Amino acid sequence: MKLIILASTLFFFSATNAQILDSTKYYVTEAVINDEDYSDCYLDNGQYLTFYQNEDGETCLLNSTRKMDEFSCGRISGLKSEEIEEDESYGELITFRWYYHNSYDQDSGYALVSLKRLYRENGTQFSIKIITQKLHIIMFSGFTNEKLVNYEPKENSVINTGYLITKKL
Numbered sequence: 001m002k003l004i005i006l007a008s009t010l011f012f013f014s015a016t017n018a019q020i021l022d023s024t025k026y027y028v029t030e031a032v033i034n035d036e037d038y039s040d041c042y043l044d045n046g047q048y049l050t051f052y053q054n055e056d057g058e059t060c061l062l063n064s065t066r067k068m069d070e071f072s073c074g075r076i077s078g079l080k081s082e083e084i085e086e087d088e089s090y091g092e093l094i095t096f097r098w099y100y101h102n103s104y105d106q107d108s109g110y111a112l113v114s115l116k117r118l119y120r121e122n123g124t125q126f127s128i129k130i131i132t133q134k135l136h137i138i139m140f141s142g143f144t145n146e147k148l149v150n151y152e153p154k155e156n157s158v159i160n161t162g163y164l165i166t167k168k169l
Protein backbone atom coordinates (compact mmCIF):
# COMPACT_ATOMS: atom_id res chain seq x y z
CA MET A 1 0.00 0.00 0.00
CA LYS A 2 2.84 2.44 0.85
CA LEU A 3 4.42 1.72 -2.53
CA ILE A 4 1.21 2.65 -4.36
CA ILE A 5 0.91 5.93 -2.43
CA LEU A 6 4.56 6.77 -3.12
CA ALA A 7 4.18 5.96 -6.83
CA SER A 8 1.01 8.08 -7.02
CA THR A 9 2.77 10.97 -5.30
CA LEU A 10 5.75 10.76 -7.67
CA PHE A 11 3.45 10.63 -10.71
CA PHE A 12 1.50 13.66 -9.48
CA PHE A 13 4.73 15.60 -8.88
CA SER A 14 6.04 14.77 -12.38
CA ALA A 15 2.70 15.60 -14.02
CA THR A 16 2.52 18.91 -12.13
CA ASN A 17 6.06 19.83 -13.21
CA ALA A 18 5.27 18.97 -16.83
CA GLN A 19 2.25 21.28 -16.78
CA ILE A 20 4.21 24.20 -15.34
CA LEU A 21 7.58 23.72 -17.02
CA ASP A 22 8.24 22.45 -20.50
CA SER A 23 10.91 22.86 -23.17
CA THR A 24 10.36 26.60 -23.65
CA LYS A 25 13.69 28.36 -24.17
CA TYR A 26 14.43 31.37 -21.98
CA TYR A 27 16.82 33.64 -23.92
CA VAL A 28 19.04 35.77 -21.67
CA THR A 29 19.34 39.44 -22.62
CA GLU A 30 20.54 40.71 -19.24
CA ALA A 31 22.88 38.92 -16.82
CA VAL A 32 24.09 40.12 -13.44
CA ILE A 33 26.28 37.93 -11.23
CA ASN A 34 27.17 39.13 -7.73
CA ASP A 35 26.26 42.71 -8.74
CA GLU A 36 28.49 42.69 -11.88
CA ASP A 37 26.92 43.11 -15.31
CA TYR A 38 27.79 40.28 -17.73
CA SER A 39 25.00 41.01 -20.21
CA ASP A 40 27.24 41.56 -23.26
CA CYS A 41 29.15 38.31 -22.69
CA TYR A 42 25.97 36.28 -22.22
CA LEU A 43 24.33 37.86 -25.29
CA ASP A 44 27.43 37.22 -27.42
CA ASN A 45 27.51 33.56 -26.40
CA GLY A 46 23.79 32.89 -26.90
CA GLN A 47 22.92 32.07 -23.27
CA TYR A 48 19.58 30.36 -22.66
CA LEU A 49 17.78 28.24 -20.09
CA THR A 50 15.30 25.43 -20.63
CA PHE A 51 13.60 22.64 -18.72
CA TYR A 52 13.70 19.01 -19.78
CA GLN A 53 12.97 15.51 -18.47
CA ASN A 54 15.93 13.21 -17.81
CA GLU A 55 15.92 9.46 -18.46
CA ASP A 56 14.49 8.87 -14.96
CA GLY A 57 11.53 11.17 -15.71
CA GLU A 58 12.75 13.93 -13.40
CA THR A 59 12.31 17.57 -14.39
CA CYS A 60 15.69 19.27 -14.86
CA LEU A 61 16.97 22.76 -15.63
CA LEU A 62 19.65 23.45 -18.26
CA ASN A 63 21.58 26.74 -18.31
CA SER A 64 23.62 26.71 -21.53
CA THR A 65 25.49 28.70 -24.15
CA ARG A 66 24.96 28.05 -27.85
CA LYS A 67 28.44 29.19 -28.90
CA MET A 68 30.74 27.87 -26.15
CA ASP A 69 29.20 24.44 -25.45
CA GLU A 70 29.28 25.10 -21.70
CA PHE A 71 26.39 24.34 -19.42
CA SER A 72 25.03 23.81 -15.93
CA CYS A 73 22.31 21.23 -15.53
CA GLY A 74 20.50 19.14 -12.95
CA ARG A 75 17.22 18.08 -11.46
CA ILE A 76 14.81 20.30 -9.58
CA SER A 77 12.68 19.63 -6.52
CA GLY A 78 10.23 21.40 -4.22
CA LEU A 79 8.46 23.15 -7.08
CA LYS A 80 5.90 25.79 -6.06
CA SER A 81 3.94 28.05 -8.37
CA GLU A 82 1.62 30.99 -7.83
CA GLU A 83 -0.19 33.41 -10.09
CA ILE A 84 1.03 37.01 -9.99
CA GLU A 85 0.09 40.36 -11.47
CA GLU A 86 2.67 43.06 -12.16
CA ASP A 87 2.68 46.22 -14.28
CA GLU A 88 -0.80 45.39 -15.62
CA SER A 89 0.45 41.97 -16.80
CA TYR A 90 -0.25 38.60 -15.29
CA GLY A 91 2.05 35.65 -14.94
CA GLU A 92 3.58 33.11 -12.61
CA LEU A 93 6.19 33.01 -9.88
CA ILE A 94 7.81 29.58 -9.74
CA THR A 95 10.26 28.58 -7.02
CA PHE A 96 12.29 25.41 -6.61
CA ARG A 97 15.61 23.91 -5.51
CA TRP A 98 18.08 23.10 -8.30
CA TYR A 99 20.77 20.41 -7.92
CA TYR A 100 23.28 21.47 -10.57
CA HIS A 101 26.57 20.37 -12.11
CA ASN A 102 28.77 22.67 -14.22
CA SER A 103 30.48 21.29 -17.33
CA TYR A 104 33.13 24.02 -17.39
CA ASP A 105 34.58 23.69 -13.85
CA GLN A 106 33.07 20.43 -12.56
CA ASP A 107 31.47 22.30 -9.63
CA SER A 108 28.28 20.77 -8.21
CA GLY A 109 25.84 21.92 -5.60
CA TYR A 110 22.36 23.22 -5.10
CA ALA A 111 20.68 26.57 -5.52
CA LEU A 112 17.38 28.19 -4.64
CA VAL A 113 15.67 29.46 -7.77
CA SER A 114 12.87 31.95 -8.32
CA LEU A 115 11.52 32.23 -11.89
CA LYS A 116 9.04 34.96 -12.80
CA ARG A 117 7.16 34.80 -16.12
CA LEU A 118 5.05 37.73 -17.26
CA TYR A 119 2.70 37.33 -20.21
CA ARG A 120 2.61 40.53 -22.21
CA GLU A 121 0.93 41.51 -25.46
CA ASN A 122 4.13 41.05 -27.49
CA GLY A 123 5.34 37.84 -25.80
CA THR A 124 6.56 36.41 -22.53
CA GLN A 125 9.24 38.07 -20.44
CA PHE A 126 11.10 36.33 -17.65
CA SER A 127 13.45 37.04 -14.79
CA ILE A 128 15.21 34.38 -12.78
CA LYS A 129 17.18 34.67 -9.57
CA ILE A 130 19.53 31.85 -8.61
CA ILE A 131 21.16 31.81 -5.17
CA THR A 132 23.80 29.08 -4.85
CA GLN A 133 24.81 27.36 -1.64
CA LYS A 134 28.03 29.43 -1.83
CA LEU A 135 25.78 32.53 -1.79
CA HIS A 136 26.53 33.59 -5.36
CA ILE A 137 23.57 35.58 -6.69
CA ILE A 138 22.87 35.14 -10.39
CA MET A 139 20.11 37.13 -12.07
CA PHE A 140 19.03 36.71 -15.67
CA SER A 141 16.20 38.32 -17.58
CA GLY A 142 14.98 38.19 -21.14
CA PHE A 143 12.26 36.65 -23.27
CA THR A 144 10.99 33.20 -24.20
CA ASN A 145 10.36 31.54 -27.54
CA GLU A 146 6.64 31.20 -26.81
CA LYS A 147 4.04 33.56 -28.19
CA LEU A 148 0.50 34.10 -27.04
CA VAL A 149 -1.84 33.74 -29.98
CA ASN A 150 -4.75 36.17 -30.14
CA TYR A 151 -3.77 37.86 -26.89
CA GLU A 152 -6.79 39.86 -25.77
CA PRO A 153 -7.37 39.32 -22.05
CA LYS A 154 -10.67 40.63 -20.80
CA GLU A 155 -12.05 40.86 -17.30
CA ASN A 156 -12.41 37.37 -15.81
CA SER A 157 -11.17 35.67 -18.99
CA VAL A 158 -9.21 32.43 -18.79
CA ILE A 159 -6.17 32.00 -21.02
CA ASN A 160 -4.40 28.66 -21.50
CA THR A 161 -0.71 29.44 -21.99
CA GLY A 162 0.29 25.80 -22.31
CA TYR A 163 1.81 25.82 -18.84
CA LEU A 164 -0.93 26.73 -16.45
CA ILE A 165 -4.41 27.93 -17.06
CA THR A 166 -4.31 31.43 -15.66
CA LYS A 167 -7.09 33.87 -15.05
CA LYS A 168 -6.82 37.59 -15.74
CA LEU A 169 -8.08 39.43 -12.67
